[in-house]
Amino acid sequence: MASLARRHGPLALVHLDAHLDTWDTYFGAPCTHGTPFRRASEEGLLVKDRSAHVGIRGSLFDRADLLDDAALGFTAVHARDVDDIGVRGIIERVRQRVGEHPVYVSVDIDMLDPAFAPGTGTPEAGGLTSRELLAVLRGIADLPLVGADVVEVSPAYDHAEVTAVAAANVAYELVTALALRVGARR
Ligand SMILES: [Mn+2]
Numbered sequence: 001m002a003s004l005a006r007r008h009g010p011l012a013l014v015h016l017d018a019h020l021d022t023w024d025t026y027f028g029a030p031c032t033h034g035t036p037f038r039r040a041s042e043e044g045l046l047v048k049d050r051s052a053h054v055g056i057r058g059s060l061f062d063r064a065d066l067l068d069d070a071a072l073g074f075t076a077v078h079a080r081d082v083d084d085i086g087v088r089g090i091i092e093r094v095r096q097r098v099g100e101h102p103v104y105v106s107v108d109i110d111m112l113d114p115a116f117a118p119g120t121g122t123p124e125a126g127g128l129t130s131r132e133l134l135a136v137l138r139g140i141a142d143l144p145l146v147g148a149d150v151v152e153v154s155p156a157y158d159h160a161e162v163t164a165v166a167a168a169n170v171a172y173e174l175v176t177a178l179a180l181r182v183g184a185r186r
Contacts, residue, residue, distance in 0.1 A: 001104055004147045005045040011147075012050035012101040013037065014094055014140065016133065017108035018079070018124040019058035022069045033152070041072045048073035052097045054090060054136065055079050055111030057126050079111075079126050087132050091139035098143055105140070105148040105174060107133075109167050117166050119158025130166045134173060141177035148174040 005011055015021065015037060022041070026034030040046055050073070057079040060066065069076065075097055077090055085093070110120045113127035128136075153167045 001040055001045050001147065002043065004102075004104060008102040008146050010045060010047040012098040012103040013040070013046055014052055014054065014098065014103055014105045014143075015074075015108075016054045016106070016111045016136070017058075018055055018110045018127060019108070019122065020053060020056060020065060020069050020074075020076070021108070022072055022074065023061065023065070024068070037074075038072065046073065047101055050098055050101050050103075051075075052077060052094050054094065055128055058122070058124050079128060082128060082132065087135045087139070090136050094136070094140055095143065098140075100144060102144050102146045105137070105145060105177075107137075107148070107150045107170050107174070108152045109150060109163060109170070110152050112166060117153075117163040119154050119156070119163030120152045121154050121157070122152075130169070133166075134169060137170065137173040137177070141173065141180060145174075145177050145181055148178065150174070 021034055021036055022038045023034045024038055026032040053074055053076040056076045077093055109117045110122055110124060111127055112130055112133060114123040116130040150167050150171050153163055158164055
């Protein structure tokens with residue numbers, strides 16, 4: 001993200017995850033898989049008020065977690081919101097949030113329900129289906145995507161490659177969306 005922000009300026013972030021990942025410290029440490037977007041925000045890599053989490057349902061450790069997150073400039077589409085607004089509503093909220101800003105998409109595979117992604121380190125019940133996630137990614141594929149990642153796939157906990165299949169399809173959607181942008185710049 002740092003190198004992309006040097007090239008494009010501060011980025012919008014679409015962060016699909018069960019967890020906020022904006023804690024100040026996680027188990028006492030400042031640089032962990034629970035803190036990357038707090039650090040990115042502090043380093044000026046994110047444009048304020050253009051970032052969104054999608055799929056949030058993880059444990060809160062402190063009364064201030066959600067307030068701190070909002071103060072960093074995030075909005076959160078919670079997993080249970082899907083029941084009310086559907087995939088179309090998620091896409092709409094993300095698109096309004098990002099606008100025309102260069103955007104980075106980070107997919108933590110644990111945003112999916114453990115039924116669709118059992119192979120991950122911090123599974124949380126009540127997540128999205130892989131069909132819903134792929135539809136969200138397809139629905140934002142024409143945003144000005146400059147970079148993306150898929151994280152937290154843990155083969156040791158996977159069964160019948162369920163998680164690997166989901167993650168591979170997520171990566172495919174992201175790579176094709178990036179290819180769209182490269183094609184558009186030509
Ligand atoms: Mn997570």
